[in-house]
Amino acid sequence: MLTTPGRFITFEGGEGVGKSTNIQAVARHLESQGISVVVTREPGGTPIAERIRNDLLKAHHEEPMSDMTELLLMFAARAQHVDAVIRPALERGDWVLCDRFTDSTIAYQGYGRGLSLDNIEQLKALAQGGIEPHLTLLLDAPVAIGMGRARARAQDLAEETDRIEAEAISFFEKVRQGFLALAERYPRFRVIDATAPLEQVTEQVLKVVADELEHKKQQAES
Ligand SMILES: Nc1ncnc2c1ncn2[C@@H]1O[C@H](COP(=O)(O)OP(=O)(O)O)[C@@H](O)[C@H]1O
Numbered sequence: 001m002l003t004t005p006g007r008f009i010t011f012e013g014g015e016g017v018g019k020s021t022n023i024q025a026v027a028r029h030l031e032s033q034g035i036s037v038v039v040t041r042e043p044g045g046t047p048i049a050e051r052i053r054n055d056l057l058k059a060h061h062e063e064p065m066s067d068m069t070e071l072l073l074m075f076a077a078r079a080q081h082v083d084a085v086i087r088p089a090l091e092r093g094d095w096v097l098c099d100r101f102t103d104s105t106i107a108y109q110g111y112g113r114g115l116s117l118d119n120i121e122q123l124k125a126l127a128q129g130g131i132e133p134h135l136t137l138l139l140d141a142p143v144a145i146g147m148g149r150a151r152a153r154a155q156d157l158a159e160e161t162d163r164i165e166a167e168a169i170s171f172f173e174k175v176r177q178g179f180l181a182l183a184e185r186y187p188r189f190r191v192i193d194a195t196a197p198l199e200q201v202t203e204q205v206l207k208v209v210a211d212e213l214e215h216k217k218q219q220a221e222s
């Protein structure tokens, strides 16, 4: 893993579990402590990667997208995002808060679509060039709860359902199990119960981030 002065925190979980809402709360908290923060998302985060996101999620294509194309486009967007945004920010010493990263690829394309986890690891090494999250917050909730919230949000904002959101519940069950398997495996994960009321979830999230801030201070002092 490449060592940089900044901190890289990723937010993961299924649809509608509260990632975007809680990222904003964390950004406000860190900025109030005088920390430079970059809030970004995947797929996306740069003009090229946002164009790939549109192709992946929104554009109406005249043919079905193959699972391998979907996987490679996720990593094409990520390579651009890492090179143009994430690595430079970490080298400046900023904290990067990212709404989804490679754990989403393992959960959705690996566990959900059934693509080879070994292939995903190879692409990950190519696209990330040694950049790894220091901390990953997994917001976990039963699929029906997250989907219910995502649908209500889409109605409020008059948004169309995107290509991946339109998958069957059984797909999202596999995705959730994928995230939980990753959380068991990697110590950088903290699992947050996202079924609780928003204020409680945000309180938990801020506590985890405060611990990370303390850890970073101790490292700087030693
Ligand atoms: N703990 C919660 N309880 C109730 N509603 C929530 C909670 N967390 C988020 N929401 C709402 O659910 C919707 C989806 O949240 P959002 O942050 O957009 O999720 P994500 O980014 O994970 O898709 C939003 O309308 C948000 O206000």
Ligand SMILES: Cc1cn([C@H]2C[C@H](O)[C@@H](COP(=O)(O)OP(=O)(O)O)O2)c(=O)[nH]c1=O
Residues within 6 Å of the ligand: 013, 014, 015, 016, 017, 019, 020, 042, 043, 057, 074, 099, 100, 101, 102, 104, 105, 106, 108, 109, 150, 164, 165
């Ligand atoms: C980053 C990433 C996202 N995705 C999917 C998950 C989401 O369905 C979609 C990104 O949309 P997003 O806006 O993050 O969804 P939501 O706010 O509803 O959680 O792309 C993958 O399948 N693989 C990936 O590597």
